[in-house]
Amino acid sequence: MDPEESSQRPPLEVTSTSLLDGLLDPTNDRVWTEFFDRYGPIVRGFARKLRLREHEVDDAVQETMVTFVTRYREGDYDRQKGRLRSWLCGLAYHKIRHILDRRLLRERRASGRDGPNPPLESIPDQDHTTELWEAEWRNVVIRRCLDQIRDETDPVRLRAFELYALQNWSADEVAEELGISRNMVYLSKSRVLGRIAKLREQIDRDWQEGRIS
């Protein structure tokens, strides 16, 4: 094969640093999967907090993701104007609201109280939900950090951190349970938290800018 010809083809694997660039290529499944794994859980948690029913939550995630990609490919998202995080939040909010309004309307019709419009108070306005979105974002990022930490941290140290910092065991109990010194228990906590803080910063930045590091 002519080397020049092959270089003109779109890459099948992610080679650029941008997840968003990869989304422009419809054949790039890896990017789509990463995109879905990354932002899907945030939309899912957000939809649950706004009290969507479980089957509606699935719809909300799927519709938000598909709309994001479609509109991004159509050039609706301008990276210079706003952050990906808030744009995605807006899309998710409108999808969720649409689903909820649709349900309320259906229920009103079923109960024979046909009103002019579905109620506007179906969910709070977007300003009031931003905080929920942010909390969910933080949660999912931390969970991603924990996944990574699991793979790279010594299991005894991780267990010491878990028992001491998350399950409120005393340092003495943890030391006895795992057969390590108390100092090591304290050190495990600080090393794991320090690592999480660094990872969080990096993942948060990458996710906000739609990058792959």
Added chain:
Amino acid sequence: MKSCPTASQIERYAAGELSPEEVEQIDRHVEGCLECAQRLDGATAFADVLSDVQQASQQETLVVPESKRIKTVRPEEDSLLGRVIGDFEVRRLIGIGGMGTVYEAEQLSLKRRVALKVLHAPVSARTAGVLRFGREAQAAARLHHTNVVSVFAQGLSDGLRYYAMEMIDGSGLDQVIREIRRQRDEDRASAELASADGRTPARSSRRSARTRWSEFDMRRRLVELDRIDARKRFDLGARLLAEVADALDYAHRQGVIHRDVKPSNLILSADGRMSLTDFGLARVLEQPGMTVAGEFMGSPLYMSPEQVAAGRVPIDHRTDIYSLGASLYEFLCLQPPYAGETRDQVIGQIRRGKLRRLRQIDRRIPKDLETVCLKAMRPDPVHRYESAGEMADDLRRFVQRFAIHARRASAVTRAVKFVRRHSLEVGIITGVLVVMTAIGTAALYYRQLQKQAEIDLISAKNQARESLSRWDRYRLAGALDQGYADVANCQFAKAHASFTNAIQLVENDKMGHLGRHPGGYVGRGLTGYLAEILGVARGRSVFADDFKTAFALRPRSELISLLSRLPDPATASRDGAQSLAPLLAEIGNIGDGPIRDMTRDHGALVYVVLAWVALAGRDLDLALALSDEALAAQPNFVASYLIHAMVLSAKGQLAEARDYATWAMRWASHRRSTDDEQDMTGYVVRAMVMLVMGNRYEAFRQSRLVVNLLSKRPTTRATTRATPQGRRRPASRMSHQP
């Protein structure tokens, strides 16, 4: 670093601002200086990230997965290679489990290979760990069975606790399952590739696999059988698991419960024997008939519902039957019975017990084998096999094509099985019969046509009757739906009317189409009860009578029986937690079953009412769980938000309580209209919300408005003692505030 780091260095360390060299210096220092370790522990820079981690980790567990533990070799485990421990010389590391490390070793006196399990050093230091290790050895040592891995000796040497057991060259059933799964994936991928290339998938591997069978060990044989003839894999699996069931039956009769039966504890030897190992969680029942409380240990994927109940339900040998059923389940369909991302999710699913039927996953799985598996995994131990021996029998009956005992086979099923066992004889006899029958049939055919006309007429009449019955059921469902929609809008009078309508439909049902349906009474009773709680009562006697009538119609319904014994909402909080305790225990028990099966609106209303009772009885965890269910079932329900806010407030989670209170308020104001009853509901909600938010003055003001409205009501509407109840209600709620 010899001197202690300064406070600023510690904070910079925690904030990640130091260079790697400085970090290493501080690490080394802290390892030997307890004071600095404690200072580091209190560094403020960690507070923010720790709180986020705590919040995120509520939804999952960090516990190190078993697979990762096994890969990690600690220094002391490496150093044992080549050492002599007691009579055993350590040769090779086989694996690391939760309690100890398993090595291949040679017993020097008898010159035989054994598997040597050595207790982990940290576990050795703890008395409980030593006891458990000893128990494992003792439990296994008292069992002598072909399908139980034998224990030869145990001892203590140079501070190392160990026991020696039979060495089996083979692999765990979990590995076999993994391999079959991988093989299927590969086959599927190559078939797809072949079809994409326009080729037909290669079949030659089948034939060659058959010819090479003699070279395979049992594990390979199972994997290959899955490709060649899945039915034979099922037969072989059933035979192997029947042996394990025999072994379990034997252990149970010796008074030993394994408690951790799972595929990785079923070892398949190369020569085709499946043995039970790892008695680490086993319990020895010293007295026959005695049961033990379950402890929450072991792998949740294969745990029985009573085991995940963690001590609240006694467990007996039937927990092993369940776990063996779960292992069979995974062997058959290649996926565990319940899947979940976290331990809590798996446990939740086991409790709910909604198992996916095997034949929905793989149609090739024989019905009888599915029946055996599902009977072993019945959520209630009473419905499982009485003993592992019975399960073994049924597995063998399946292999030999006899009708199994698990499901009483119909005459047809028995006949089919008989035919399969004696296919040649039956074939000849059937041939003769077919010829004779054909002659007879032709003669009968003409008469049959005449009869058909009569049958058509009867069937038309039946259809007409059926459509009438369907219409009646449709009307009843409509009235009930309407009632619940009204309750969701806090329109209690309308809801009352809708449910009354449903009741009349049932009472006027002369044809018996509706089967004395109690739904109207239940709905009307719940509406009355909720109205009482919210202080917009229409009278206690009505709801009490309704529940009683419903109970008379369905005396065997757990839920209705419970409702008919609900306390008077006015006195519930006064009576206190103790008097409600038995009722709360019952609510906790039935919370999962009957209510979940109801329609969303109905379920939500029941959850709300029960949550109020739990709140009055001060069982806050139960109240929270119930109110959470109410919200999940029906997010449009003002009362759901309100009760959730009240419970959170009583638990001291004020910030969250306020969120939900605000939601309740939003919904209540959305429901406002000119109807005075709705207005009053709005005031009541607002009064309670203000209480949750700690604004007692505003709460008082709103409750005065309710009192004013109640006093203006015409007496015909405020039946019985609605007014005095309404006056007292806001005050009684005060007692729930923290």
